[in-house]
Amino acid sequence: MKSLFTTIVTVLLTLSLGTLQAQPQEYLTILHLNDTHSNLVAGSPRSSAGDGLVGGAARAATIVKSCYGDEYAPVLLHAGDAFIGDPMFNIPALGTQQSPDLEALAAMGCDAMALGNHEFDAGPDLLTGVLATTFGLVPDYVNDTDIPMLSANIDIPASYPMGAVLDAHVHPYTIIDRGPFKIGVIGLTTPSTNVTSMPAPVSFLGLDEAEIALLMYNVGGIAQDLVTNQGCNYVVLLSHMGMELDKIIATNVPYINLIVGGHDHIATKKPLHVHNAMTNQKVGIVQTEGFYRQIGKITLRLHNGMIDVQHYSLIDLDQSVAEDQDMLTYLINPTIGSIEAIPGMGGLFTAAVTSCSGTFTELAPRLTQPGMKDTHVGNFVADAFLAMTSADIAVEPGGSTSQALYAGPVHPVDIFRMIGYGLNTTNGLGFGVITLDVTGYNLCVALEKTLANIDVDDEYLLQVSGNMQYFYDPTAAEGQRLKGVLIDGSPIDPYATYTVATNALVPMFLDLLEVPYDAADPLVPVFDSEFELVMAYIMSNGITSLPCGPKPGRIVALPANTLPAPFVNNPMAKITQNSPNPFVGETAVQFEVAENTPVTVKVYDVIGREVAILHDGYASAGVHTAVFDAAGLPSGLYFCRLLTAGGTVQTMKMIKTR
Secondary structure (H helix, E strand, O other), rough: OOHHHHHHHHHHHHHHHOOOOOOOEEEEEEEOOOOOOOOOEEEEEOOOOOOOOOOOOOHHHHHHHHHOOOOOEEEEEEOOOOOOHHHHHHHHHHHHOOOOOHHHHHHOOOOOOEEEEHOOOOOOHHHHHHHEEEEEEEEEOOOOOOOOOEOOEEEEEOOOOOHHHHHHHEEEEEEEEEOOOEEEEEEEEOOOHHHHHOOOOOOOOHHHHHHHHHHHHHHHHHHHHHHHHOOOOEEEEEOOOHHHHHHHHHHHOOOOOOEEEOOOOOOOOOOOEEEEEOOOOOOEEEEOOOOOOEEEEEEEEEOOOOOEEEEEEEOOOOOOOOOOHHHHHHHHHHHHHHHOOOOOOOOOOOOOOOEEEEEOOOOOOOOOOOEEOOHHHHHHHHHHHHHHHEEEEEEHHHHOOOOOOOOOOHHHHHHHHHOOOEOOOOOEEEEEEEEEEHHOOOOOHHHHHHHHHOOOOOOOOOEEEOEEEEOOOOOOOOOOOOOEEOOEEEEOOOOOOOEEEOOOHHHHHHHHHHOOOOOOOOOOOOOOOOOOHHHHHHHHHOOEEEEOOOOOOEEOOOOOOOOOOOHHHOOOOOEEEEEEEEEEEEEEEEEEEEOOOEEEEEEOOOOOOOEEEEEEEEEEEEEEEEEOOOOOOEEEEEEEEEEEEEOOOEEEEEEEOO
């Protein structure tokens, strides 16, 4: 016979379980996009008739519409970089400040969009004009006709003449109500926008560790307020920061349940889970590869007062997804017609100009592992630069190329998308092509500095023309990775000046990398745009098919402690830390060479200006000491750089105090 206590406990437990089981489960769909870059039209690979088989806003619209049969309307979020990358934005925005991109998102019912760096590629005036043209001077959120633009780390100065209009459209967060689901959405913009785009006088918090700490503190405060004061039961960070910073935020900022990310085009087939150090709760991070080639779908479940992710899928927008006819009829096809009616733009979307024998790769993967790191796209574009200018060599940053080319017919819009970043005021068709006069020494320094970022991505990695090759050791310490540079088969001459053909983004890269250069009219392009130059290269050479063979190995990551064959006899050289460091007036710098060889040792300040030459000429084998006299120079960080005739570069940081 059961005891009275056992009976009571059993009854209470039964009642409790019955109550829990009786509570209904409710579901909400969150759909997410990022880095769509105006690719509203389906693109390559193409059918034999030239029809785009993958991507496009019309396929995304089909997925969105399919979710309206659920109990609650889906939430649609965009993690930034809707602009730039396709004539669909570049041409209308420049001429009329219209934005088919925003019109498409609004038609799909987008609930919020984070500002990305490419939203500022033509400056804040154009962004503000586009927002005002599309949504009015004062946005209308009540009737759901406008899209809240989010950035919690933006600084719009009061002195900016159009600041009031921009401020009316941009907010740190928004709240989305769907029945019992109250979703707080916070937006963030990558601080690299400050240096790789043109937001000034607008700026973004987060460029150094101290600013990132402050940014996380601010986001944590917003998230806490959304939960404790505004009644949100789920918080989403809509982040255009990139995956690495998203992980740091997920680890250190409480109250965030999910991060919908963008910026680095990393497709997450399943959420990346990060444990929050304060709550020990898992925070999921999701992202698509971008360009309207995928859309993410998250199913949230509300049960017993708790919300969790019940299901996640990354949906490929391929032939299996039909194109929404309303989107085609009322927005995409009319926009194609209006653009192709512009003189010189006929056939931009509809006529094949060449073909590909295979996939032209655009991404350089696994940069910290040995192997060849050039890409088909990078090689092709750099060769086009070299052939169509009078330069000695040509380079193209990985961050300037955007998409691969696929086997089959290639339309002009596919070439544009391949290099579609940037926006010039002549015709809007991407970055202009320029020439720079750079010494061999400074070119090596630039390469060395770009190699400092290989553990993050290939954005700074310089793709090069066929008459240039360079080698690096990915395991070496920062500042000592570059192992050799060849120009026309011979080691680079540090004392020679080379004319380099590139795009208008490179001066910004060199400034960011603190590398001095002698710029010959850098703002006057030799071609109005990369797109025009590459198209001229294709047409003038009668290229009917782009061959896609093995990559030639213009950039080679070497196994640890090895030298490339052309440099096996390259004399060893190294520089050791200055002493004292930090220093007040003078400090001694030692460098060592294995045999007589030309050596240059120079000192630069933090913005890349040369402030001292410690050695310039032949040095005999052995250890040498040079004195850096910093009297009269301000306190701060300085860089001492050594370069040998064989292309060895080493960099050392020095700190002067008061």
